[in-house]
Amino acid sequence: MEPFVTLTAPAVPLDIANIDTDQLLPARFLKKPRSAGYGNFLFHDERKPGFPLDDPAYAGARILVSDRNFGCGSSREGAVYALVDGGFRCVVAPSFGDIFAANAAKNGLLTVTLPEETVALLRRQLQATPGAAVTVDLPAQSLTGPDGRALSFAIDPFKKECLVEGLDDVALTLRQQDAIDAFDRTDAQRRPWVVPAGK
Amino acid sequence: MTAQPRSLFEKVWDAHVVATRPDGQALLAIDRHFLHEGSFHAFGMIDHAGRKVRRPELTFAVADHYVPSHSRSKPIADPEIANMVTMLEANAGRHGLRHFGLHDPAQGIVHVLAPEQGLTLPGLTIVCGDSHTSTHGAFGALAFGIGATEVSHVLATQTLWQRRPRTMRITVDGVLGPHVTAKDLILAVIAAIGADGAAGHVIEYAGSAIRALSMEGRLTVCNMSIEAGARAGMIAPDDTTFSWIEGRPFAPKGDVFDRAVAHWRTLPSDPDAVFDREVTLDAADIAPAMTWGTSPETAVPVTAAVPDPAAEADPVRAGQMRKMLDYMGLTPGMALEEVTIDRVFIGSCTNARLEDLRAAAAVLRGRRAAVPGLVVPGSVPVRQQAEAEGLHRVFIDAGLEWGEPGCSMCVGINGDLVPAGERCASTTNRNFPGRQGPNARTHLMSPAMAAAAAATGKLTDVRKLDVRKLGVS
Numbered sequence: 001m002e003p004f005v006t007l008t009a010p011a012v013p014l015d016i017a018n019i020d021t022d023q024l025l026p027a028r029f030l031k032k033p034r035s036a037g038y039g040n041f042l043f044h045d046e047r048k049p050g051f052p053l054d055d056p057a058y059a060g061a062r063i064l065v066s067d068r069n070f071g072c073g074s075s076r077e078g079a080v081y082a083l084v085d086g087g088f089r090c091v092v093a094p095s096f097g098d099i100f101a102a103n104a105a106k107n108g109l110l111t112v113t114l115p116e117e118t119v120a121l122l123r124r125q126l127q128a129t130p131g132a133a134v135t136v137d138l139p140a141q142s143l144t145g146p147d148g149r150a151l152s153f154a155i156d157p158f159k160k161e162c163l164v165e166g167l168d169d170v171a172l173t174l175r176q177q178d179a180i181d182a183f184d185r186t187d188a189q190r191r192p193w194v195v196p197a198g199k
Numbered sequence: 200m201t202a203q204p205r206s207l208f209e210k211v212w213d214a215h216v217v218a219t220r221p222d223g224q225a226l227l228a229i230d231r232h233f234l235h236e237g238s239f240h241a242f243g244m245i246d247h248a249g250r251k252v253r254r255p256e257l258t259f260a261v262a263d264h265y266v267p268s269h270s271r272s273k274p275i276a277d278p279e280i281a282n283m284v285t286m287l288e289a290n291a292g293r294h295g296l297r298h299f300g301l302h303d304p305a306q307g308i309v310h311v312l313a314p315e316q317g318l319t320l321p322g323l324t325i326v327c328g329d330s331h332t333s334t335h336g337a338f339g340a341l342a343f344g345i346g347a348t349e350v351s352h353v354l355a356t357q358t359l360w361q362r363r364p365r366t367m368r369i370t371v372d373g374v375l376g377p378h379v380t381a382k383d384l385i386l387a388v389i390a391a392i393g394a395d396g397a398a399g400h401v402i403e404y405a406g407s408a409i410r411a412l413s414m415e416g417r418l419t420v421c422n423m424s425i426e427a428g429a430r431a432g433m434i435a436p437d438d439t440t441f442s443w444i445e446g447r448p449f450a451p452k453g454d455v456f457d458r459a460v461a462h463w464r465t466l467p468s469d470p471d472a473v474f475d476r477e478v479t480l481d482a483a484d485i486a487p488a489m490t491w492g493t494s495p496e497t498a499v500p501v502t503a504a505v506p507d508p509a510a511e512a513d514p515v516r517a518g519q520m521r522k523m524l525d526y527m528g529l530t531p532g533m534a535l536e537e538v539t540i541d542r543v544f545i546g547s548c549t550n551a552r553l554e555d556l557r558a559a560a561a562v563l564r565g566r567r568a569a570v571p572g573l574v575v576p577g578s579v580p581v582r583q584q585a586e587a588e589g590l591h592r593v594f595i596d597a598g599l600e601w602g603e604p605g606c607s608m609c610v611g612i613n614g615d616l617v618p619a620g621e622r623c624a625s626t627t628n629r630n631f632p633g634r635q636g637p638n639a640r641t642h643l644m645s646p647a648m649a650a651a652a653a654a655t656g657k658l659t660d661v662r663k664l665d666v667r668k669l670g671v672s
Binding site: 009016018020022023026027028030031034045046064067068069072074075076077078080095096097099102103106107120128137156157158163169170172173174176179180181183184187191192193194196197 | 207217218220222223224226228230237240243248250256257265281282283318320322323328330343344345346347348349351352355356357358360362392394395398399425428430448449450452453455456458459462493494496515518519522530589610611612620630631632633634637638
C-alpha cells in the first residue's frame with residue numbers, strides 16, 4: 001500500500017449527501033478485474049453536463065470534498081479502487097459509511113471527517129476559487145483549505161499508523177499467531193457448537 | 200464484587216477479543232465467514248501473497264449475486280456473468296470450502312441460506328463481503344459487512360482488527376397495526392434517525408414489538424440496519440430463535456444443542472446495561488411505508504404527499520431534494536397514492552422469505568397485476584415450500600413471473616434490470632440512483648404493499664384494498 005504522509009493538491013467540491021457506493025462504482029462494473037482500470041468507472045452514470053469532476057476548472061483534483069454519509073451502502077471495495085485509480089488520495093466529508101471508510105484505509109485513501117458547517121464552508125470556498133489547493137498533513141492531523149486556515153481532524157491511531165507507514169495488516173496480525181492459536185484451543189472447549197455439525 | 204452490567208453486543212464482543220493494542224484496536228476472532236461471487240478480489244490477494252484459508256470449516260461460499268432468475272437448465276449466456284459463478288466454484292474448490300453453487304438443493308441468497316441451514320447462530324461473529332450481513336444479527340450474532348481486503352484478512356487469519364463500536368438501543372413497544380410489517384418498522388426507524396443516524400454504532404432492537412416479530416421479521420429489521428449507517432443490528436435470542444434453529448442441517452445437535460441454548464440464554468442484555476444512545480418508537484405510530492427519494496431515509500407513510508423543497512430552509516438540502524425529485528420524476532405536493540408504477544419486484548435478502556411471499560400472495564390471490572413484475576424467492580427451500588403452498592400459482596395467475604433464487608433485480612448484476620425511466624415498487628433495501636438499473640426509479644416497501652401496487656398499478660395503501668379478497672391473514 002502506498003503510504004500517505006502529506007498531500008497538496010486541487011480539491012473538487014460535491015454538494016451531494018448520501019453518495020453511495022453504487023454511484024461511485026455502478027454494479028455492472030463489479031465483475032471487472034482491477035487491471036481494467038477502475039478510474040474509468042468512477043461516477044460512471046453521474047457524468048452528466050455540469051458534474052464537477054468533469055469541470056476543467058477542477059482538473060487534476062486529488063481531494064474530494066463532499067457532504068454527509070459519503071460512501072454509504074454496499075461494501076464493494078471497488079468504489080475505493082475507482083477513486084484511487086481515478087487519482088484521488090483523500091475524501092473530506094462530515095460523515096462516512098463505516099465499511100467504505102475501512103476499505104479506504106486499506107487502500108491508502110485517507111478519509112477526513114470534519115464538522116458539517118466546516119465542510120460546507122470548504123465546499124463554498126472551492127466553488128468560489130475553482131482549482132484551489134488543499135493541504136493535508138496526516139502526521140500533524142491537519143488540513144489547510146483555500147483560506148489558509150489550518151483545521152485539525154481526529155483519526156484512529158491504528159488507521160493513521162497503517163496509512164503513514166503503508167502497512168499490510170495481515171503481517172501485523174501474523175505477529176499475534178500464538179494468541180490466535182490459544183484462543184482457538186480454549187474456544188473449542190468453551191463453545192463446541194461453533195464448528196458446524198456439517199453436512 | 201458485582202459484575203458490570205453488559206449489553207448483548209458487549210457480551211458477544213468481549214467473548215471474541217483475541218488481543219488488544221494499546222491504541223484500543225481489538226483483534227476479533229471470526230466464527231463464520233460467508234463468501235459470494237464478489238470475493239474474487241480477496242482470493243486474488245491471498246493467492247498473490249501465497250496464503251491459505253486458515254479455517255475452511257468456518258468458511259462457506261454461496262452463489263447468489265450473479266445467478267440467473269430464469270431457466271437454469273442451460274449454461275449462463277453472458278460469458279462475464281458465467282465466469283463470476285464458475286470463478287467462485289473454482290476458488291472454493293481449490294481452498295476446500297463448502298460451496299453452495301447454482302445447482303445445490305440449498306442454494307439461495309447468502310443471508311437467507313445461512314439462517315435456513317442453521318449456519319447462523321446466536322453469539323457468533325459473522326462477516327461477509329456484503330453490507331447486508333447485518334441480517335444475521337436477528338439471531339443475536341454480531342454480523343457485519345466488510346470489503347475485499349478485510350475478506351482476504353479473514354481468509355488468511357480468521358480474525359479482524361476492529362475498533363469497538365458505540366452502542367444504540369432502539370426500543371419499539373406496542374403492537375403493529377394491520378398490514379404493518381417488519382419492513383415498515385425498519386423504514387420508520389431509518390426515517391427517524393437518518394441514513395447515517397447509526398454510523399459507528401451497533402444497534403440493539405428491543406421492545407415488545409420486536410419480541411413479537413417472527414424470525415423472518417427480525418431478519419428483515421436487522422437486514423436494513425446498514426441503511427441507517429449501523430455497523431450491525433442485533434436482537435436478543437429467545438425461544439423464537441432457539442426453536443427456529445433446532446433441527447436445521449448445520450445446527451448443533453443433541454447435548455451440544457442443549458449446552459448451546461444454555462449459553463445463548465445468558466446473552467441478552469443485562470437489565471442495567473448502558474447504551475451510548477437510546478431511541479424509542481411507538482409501534483402504533485408506524486404506518487405502511489414507502490420511500491419517495493433516492494435514499495432509504497426518505498421513507499414516509501403511504502398516505503403522505505411528495506415533500507416540497509421550497510419548504511426546506513437550507514439551500515444545499517433543498518437542492519439535494521430537487522435532485523432526488525428530478526431523478527424520481529415526482530412533483531412536490533402530489534399524493535404518493537396518485538403515482539403510477541411500471542413494474543414490481545418482490546424478492547431480495549430483505550424480503551424473499553416464506554412469510555414475505557405469503558403476505559404478497561394474500562394480497563394478490565384472485566387479482567390480476569396491472570403491471571409486469573418478478574417474484575424471486577430467497578432460496579431453493581423457500582421456493583419449494585412456496586410451491587407446496589400454491590403461492591407460485593397466485594403470482595403466475597396474477598401475471599407475474601416466478602423466478603429462481605438469487606439477488607436478482609435488487610442489485611441487477613445477473614441481468615435482471617428495471618429499464619431506464621421505469622418506476623418500480625420494490626421490496627428491496629436500496630433506492631439509490633441506478634441501483635436497479637441506470638435511471639431506474641425505485642420505491643421501497645413491504646411485500647404486501649408491493650403486491651397492492653401490482654394489483655392497482657399505482658402506489659397503494661394495502662389497508663384500502665377489499666379485505667375479503669385478502670385470503671389468509
